[in-house]
Amino acid sequence: MWCIGMKSSAISQSLQSLSDSLDLTRPEVSVVVPVYNELESLPQLIESIAQTLTANQLSYELICVDDGSTDGSAQLLKQQAINHPHLRAVLLRRNYGQTAAMAAGFKYARGQAIVTLDSDLQNDPADIPLVLAKLEEGYDLVSGWRKNRQDAALTRLLPSKVANWLIGQITGVKLHDYGCSLKAYRSELVADMNLYGELHRFLPALAFIEGARITELVVRHHARLHGRSKYGLGRTFRVVLDLFTVFFMKKFLTRPMHVFGLLGMISMLSGTALGVYLTFLKLGLGEDIGDRPLLILAVVLLLTGVQLFSFGLLGELLMRTYHESQGRPIYRVREVIEANVKNIKQEE
Numbered sequence: 001m002w003c004i005g006m007k008s009s010a011i012s013q014s015l016q017s018l019s020d021s022l023d024l025t026r027p028e029v030s031v032v033v034p035v036y037n038e039l040e041s042l043p044q045l046i047e048s049i050a051q052t053l054t055a056n057q058l059s060y061e062l063i064c065v066d067d068g069s070t071d072g073s074a075q076l077l078k079q080q081a082i083n084h085p086h087l088r089a090v091l092l093r094r095n096y097g098q099t100a101a102m103a104a105g106f107k108y109a110r111g112q113a114i115v116t117l118d119s120d121l122q123n124d125p126a127d128i129p130l131v132l133a134k135l136e137e138g139y140d141l142v143s144g145w146r147k148n149r150q151d152a153a154l155t156r157l158l159p160s161k162v163a164n165w166l167i168g169q170i171t172g173v174k175l176h177d178y179g180c181s182l183k184a185y186r187s188e189l190v191a192d193m194n195l196y197g198e199l200h201r202f203l204p205a206l207a208f209i210e211g212a213r214i215t216e217l218v219v220r221h222h223a224r225l226h227g228r229s230k231y232g233l234g235r236t237f238r239v240v241l242d243l244f245t246v247f248f249m250k251k252f253l254t255r256p257m258h259v260f261g262l263l264g265m266i267s268m269l270s271g272t273a274l275g276v277y278l279t280f281l282k283l284g285l286g287e288d289i290g291d292r293p294l295l296i297l298a299v300v301l302l303l304t305g306v307q308l309f310s311f312g313l314l315g316e317l318l319m320r321t322y323h324e325s326q327g328r329p330i331y332r333v334r335e336v337i338e339a340n341v342k343n344i345k346q347e348e
Helices: 003-022 042-055 073-083 098-108 123-134 153-171 187-191 197-209 233-252 255-285 293-326 341-347
Strands: 029-035 061-068 085-090 114-115 141-145 185-187 214-218
Touching: 029 042, 029 098, 029 123, 042 061, 042 123, 061 073, 061 098, 061 185, 073 085, 085 098, 098 114, 098 197, 114 187, 123 141, 123 185, 123 214, 153 197, 153 233, 153 341, 185 187, 185 197, 187 214, 197 214, 197 233, 233 255, 255 293
Parallel strands: 029 061, 029 114, 061 085, 141 214
Antiparallel strands: 114 185, 141 185
């Protein structure tokens, strides 16, 4: 009886797992919208998204993440959630930034695909079916390209062009428009990405690190109708710093010793070479080296080399802790193909 009970329990657990994996209530698409002081735009945006997805017969959920708005956007979302059963309002305790808002939206998203767009009505919700159709062609991420962008030329367009070129050169993911919020993702790709700081601008590069297939699609862009942009030239410095982070993650995430160890070895070898030269001058030629700047440089290079080498070892330990504590493999499997067991037995 005990064995029968154990088997029955195992079967019950298997059926429950199968039921969870085949969740019929899971929507086809989750639309994630970060919101920060967009009170005037929200009603039209919510209605437009609902009309578009309903007209295309797509099951969906709309997740609006209020990032500590102070203009009444949070209260409006509460009211809208009562009238729109597909709307889920996630209200953050304070303003954390767009990256945190998107991370929160990704966490609560249950859709098979996830689409993100801004809440200021500059992205057109009518383009959502287009990026989803492109996603179905076999891509993991479809990034919007605001080819005819309706923004100020000097303060928005020029810095954006420079940033897009620089990001493409450093990360190897060459897109025309990294800053476009209208993007479509496969849900399994988003599950593999962890967002910190202000890395939302580099989502295609982060997806590329995870082995994603990426493309871009021309989308519409409208002039801002309400309020003013939350971005300006002041974010350029932060973008450059984040770009260094992404570059390091792309090249050395699983092997930090390769960069710190290499720099440490170069520094130590340079310091050693200078030390040998100074020793020759002192012992071989009898010259005084106590007041030579090269002596200080040699000592600094040796100490710097030891420190860099130590950073590499610490980085290796942290990397292993990061992957092993979360059970994250250092690889990503796209597909597993197995031969038919029945055919194998027949051949044997």
